[in-house]
Amino acid sequence: MGAFVLISDKGAAATHTLGMPAAAFGLVAFGALIALLLVTWAFRSVGSRH
Numbered sequence: 589m590g591a592f593v594l595i596s597d598k599g600a601a602a603t604h605t606l607g608m609p610a611a612a613f614g615l616v617a618f619g620a621l622i623a624l625l626l627v628t629w630a631f632r633s634v635g636s637r638h
Contacts, residue, residue, distance in 0.1 A: 606613075
């Protein structure tokens with residue numbers, strides 16, 4: 589048990605923090621997909637003009 593505690597303490601020092609909250613990653617991804625949807629929607633009738 590003592591060796592496990594020593595090993596787990598060494599791993600705890602190598603933690604990395606995110607640049608923003610975890611929910612913000614989802615919001616950024618959602619915003620990017622909405623932007624791509626709007627670009628696609630803007631060009632929906634380009635092929636039938638000629």
